[in-house]
Amino acid sequence: MRVGDYKLVRKGGGGAWELYDLAKDRTELDDLAGRMPDKAKELAAKWDAWAERCHVLEKAGGAAGDGSGAAAPKKKKKAKA
Secondary structure, eight states, rough: OOOOOEEEEETTTSOOOOOTTTTEEEEEEESOOTTTTHHHHHHHHHHHHHHTTTTTOOBSSSSTTOOOOOOOOOOOOOOOO
């Protein structure tokens, strides 16, 4: 998720969010999430809203905007006999 100069990323659905200021750190080496938790939460909420609107994943307990991005396990479809 990119908003202005800030970029919020994470590895996998359960990983921690990482926040970068691309105007100052184009190589994404200085994670600002710990120093700017409000900005990280703001962008995570925007990501959650986008994911819900676009049906990217199903929430498993996490409320929109909590930044959890928790995905519910997908149900397997039964094969037709």
